[in-house]
Amino acid sequence: xxxxxxxxxxxxxxxxxxxxxxxxxxxxxxxxxxxxxxxxxxxxxxxxxxxxxxxxxxxxxxxxxxxxxxxxxxxxxxxxxxxxxxxxx
Numbered sequence: 001x002x003x004x005x006x007x008x009x010x011x012x013x014x015x016x017x018x019x020x021x022x023x024x025x026x027x028x029x030x031x032x033x034x035x036x037x038x039x040x041x042x043x044x045x046x047x048x049x050x051x052x053x054x055x056x057x058x059x060x061x062x063x064x065x066x067x068x069x070x071x072x073x074x075x076x077x078x079x080x081x082x083x084x085x086x087x088x089x
Contacts, residue, residue, distance in 0.1 A: 021028050061068040073079040080086055
């Protein structure tokens with residue numbers, strides 16, 4: 001039975017430790033996958049938050065600004081006054 005800390009025992013112990021850290025369900029590989037997924041979700045939340053802010057800002061403009069309503073109607077739906085000619089450049 002020689003030494004407890006022989007090279008062979010340390011090598012086997014290190015292999016078991018590496019397998020334990022990388023291959024189990026909550027190991028480093030799974031942690032990295034979850035961290036990437038979290039970052040993607042945070043990025044999606046930020047994008048959706050920015051889009052919501054833009055929509056809220058546009059909603060306020062539509063409720064309060066008649067010139068903005070006219071601008072949107074002319075740009076999106078090509079509304080015009082009677083006897084008005086639209087010239088596109």
